[in-house]
Amino acid sequence: MRALIAIDWGTSSLRGARLSVTGQVLESREFARGILTVPPGQFEAVFNELFGDWMAAPHALCLISGMAGSRQGWQEAPYCPCPAGFAELGQHLLWLQADRIALVPGLSCMNPDTLNTPDVMRGEEVQLFGALQLAERNTATLVLPGTHSKWVQVEHGRVTRFSTFMTGEVYALLSQHSILGKTLDLNGTFDETAFLQGVDQSQQAGSVLNKVFAVRTLGLFERLSAAVLPSYLSGLLIGEELRHQNVPPAQGPVILIGSDALTLRYTLALRHLGIACQSRGAEATWAGLHALATKLTNKP
Template sequence: MSSTRPLITIDWGTSSLRGARLGASGQVLESREFPRGILTVPPGQFEAVFHELFGDWMQASGALCLISGMAGSRQGWQEAPYCPCPAGFTELGQHLLWLQPGRIALVPGLSCLGTDALNTPDVMRGEEVQIFGALQMAGRDNATLVLPGTHSKWVQVQGGRVTDFQTFMTGEVFALMSQQSILGKTLDLSGAFDEAAFLQGVNQSQQAGSVLHHLFAVRTLGLFERLSATQLPSYLSGLLIGEELRTQTINTDSGAVILVGSNTLTQRYSLALQHLGIACQSHGAEATWAGLFALASAC
């Protein structure tokens, strides 16, 4: 892409839509955010919503727009088939789905196959640009990255290419356990985050025994007043995040683990990792724009 060409970057998720107009060196010139995730858009109306919210930006001569996230899903604007791993900028660029040739494209997301007996597939949409953006910002070609969220991702990168990743339903399980299970009768979600209780959960996750048993113990710790109702959510959070960490073999030879996501979640993962003696660094929402800028530059 020519450095003088206007670049519009869009992150269109399930529940929200945000965009940024980037300058020649990738700096954010202007940004917008709307509660217009793909679930709010009627079938066939994606183009109309896009032009309503970003049409003025697209009027710039030679404007290029890259759209990442769930807009490329089966429920989105148009399905962009996943790009299989291993994949880097070159492979992503080759799999862009052009809605308007040379002008508007959907970033495809990534897929990989597990090494288990079923070769279980895994997928991501939107996180791939965060990964490459964080790598650019960190100046790294080899790394383990963690993207916390409703469905947390653990990602392995070698030579600037995503070689493997795994998805964990940590955030969703926390919501289900704390709001729709018997545990919800014991804990109080209105309290402040309790670091000590969180680390107790992390420690317990590293002990022998099934996580299913450890989950029920959230209730009994409350019943026997070992932890207060306001401490229990932090304990549960530590237990689930710790379970994620327990399953991972983390190679620190390539440097600190890179966390990408909101401050609230990356702070918790950082706390758990450091408690277990694992160095890490964090990047926020800016990784999305950095990744889309780098992808556009490679096109």
């Protein structure tokens, strides 16, 4: 196994880890140098400035996941179509320097729930496979909460399909740039009771658009205080996302991947609805890149 430099280069941040042959993090670094901060043509220079010393190790291998492989990134790495596992990702790596630095391609699929429109992910695919490695499972439903939440089905080690929900972005838009913002106190602390009220309301019949407007009237008629309304709105939107999921119980607990702050609300909502779940954090990215590197270096 060669020395591995694992990089997660996203839209707003850049993380890197130097891993041992067994996948342990020997050293890590994080910078506010997401792809949007890098001028065109300067990705290699930024990479060398921040990680050049790590790459000086003999026979070092660097795998870069995330938005660095997007059209706005270092170089566009075409999506790998699903169903896909480690083998397909390895075949679709985009080598920036032969056998030394490669971009992980991301995944695409056709979503039958939206008349076979395309769906995509970049960076999450590494987290998925890393979380499965850590959980010692090869079949699961996985959820990556965030601005654009992903629900993913993995069967026998291959991603078969996934769906993206703009839950986080819609929450930000409604709470900051709509009439609801006049009613919500965004400086309040998270309120679990109000959040679960929102989850319960989301499961009732009726349009989510009507339920969202009721966030304002609940405040106007003092049914809920301005301090807890953000939690209620969050529960309403996350609950709406969950309402459309079919989680096969035989697959075992749903695996959530993200920071504690991101996974807490989904954990509360899932368990409130009787769905078992477990969480993984940043370690999933490093585990996924290490597993991918292992497949590359151990191939015949």
